[in-house]
Amino acid sequence: GAVVSQHPSWVICKSGTSVKIECRSLDFQATTMFWYRQFPKQSLMLMATSNEGSKATYEQGVEKDKFLINHASLTLSTLTVTSAHPEDSSFYICSAPPEVSVTEQFFGPGTRLTVL
Amino acid sequence: GQNIDQPTEMTATEGAIVQINCTYQTSGFNGLFWYQQHAGEAPTFLSYNVLDGLEEKGRFSSFLTRSIGYRYLLLKELQMKDSASYLCAVLDSNYQLIWGAGTKLIIKP
Numbered sequence: 001g002a003v004v005s006q007h008p009s010w011v012i013c014k015s016g017t018s019v020k021i022e023c024r025s026l027d028f029q030a031t032t033m034f035w036y037r038q039f040p041k042q043s044l045m046l047m048a049t050s051n052e053g054s055k056a057t058y059e060q061g062v063e064k065d066k067f068l069i070n071h072a073s074l075t076l077s078t079l080t081v082t083s084a085h086p087e088d089s090s091f092y093i094c095s096a097p098p099e100v101s102v103t104e105q106f107f108g109p110g111t112r113l114t115v116l
Numbered sequence: 117g118q119n120i121d122q123p124t125e126m127t128a129t130e131g132a133i134v135q136i137n138c139t140y141q142t143s144g145f146n147g148l149f150w151y152q153q154h155a156g157e158a159p160t161f162l163s164y165n166v167l168d169g170l171e172e173k174g175r176f177s178s179f180l181t182r183s184i185g186y187r188y189l190l191l192k193e194l195q196m197k198d199s200a201s202y203l204c205a206v207l208d209s210n211y212q213l214i215w216g217a218g219t220k221l222i223i224k225p
Contacts, residue, residue: 043203043217093158107158
């Protein structure tokens with residue numbers, strides 16, 4: 001199956017700093033990528049839909065100025081958590097459907113963010 | 117609103133069979149997914165159903181009845197490595213995935 005990578009796999013930062021997370025589709029092109037957040041013992045929560053060459057679509061309640069998304073190419077989307085706070089500590093996961101199929105999504109391995 | 121219901125937690129014995137149910141109420145339907153997620157890891161794809169019926173993949177089978185929004189995941193010959201959360205998700209009319217909260221499956225020897 002298709003491969004999606006994320007970097008970094010985990011990060012620890014101080015409160016007030018910004019953290020960038022990269023999501024790459026390694027062997028297919030993805031005009032759309034999805035960013036999820038998952039708190040412990042909870043299900044995935046869709047944060048935003050990243051669209052190549054255009055602005056991201058954010059879910060209700062997600063601050064677009066805090067979670068900056070850039071989808072500069074068909075294989076790369078980045079999520080930047082600006083001025084991170086301890087409540088932003090979570091597991092961030094990206095996913096992408098291959099161009100030939102909208103019915104399957106491949107997930108990156110996730111990024112564990114801990115804000116001190 | 118859109119809603120996916122599945123049990124929070126289930127316990128089963130190694131070597132046994134377990135059925136994890138999922139019911140849904142969504143705006144439109146373009147298929148249902150089951151994903152497996154081990155603690156601290158991203159979900160991995162298990163199955164996709166869009167037509168009524170049973171699909172079998174090795175020890176895992178998934179069943180769908182669209183008329184009553186009922187589906188289940190059946191795991192046979194349980195192994196300890198099957199201990200994980202199993203997420204049910206529906207692709208709605210906008211091709212957006214609606215996720216259930218997941219069922220934590222605990223396998224005991």
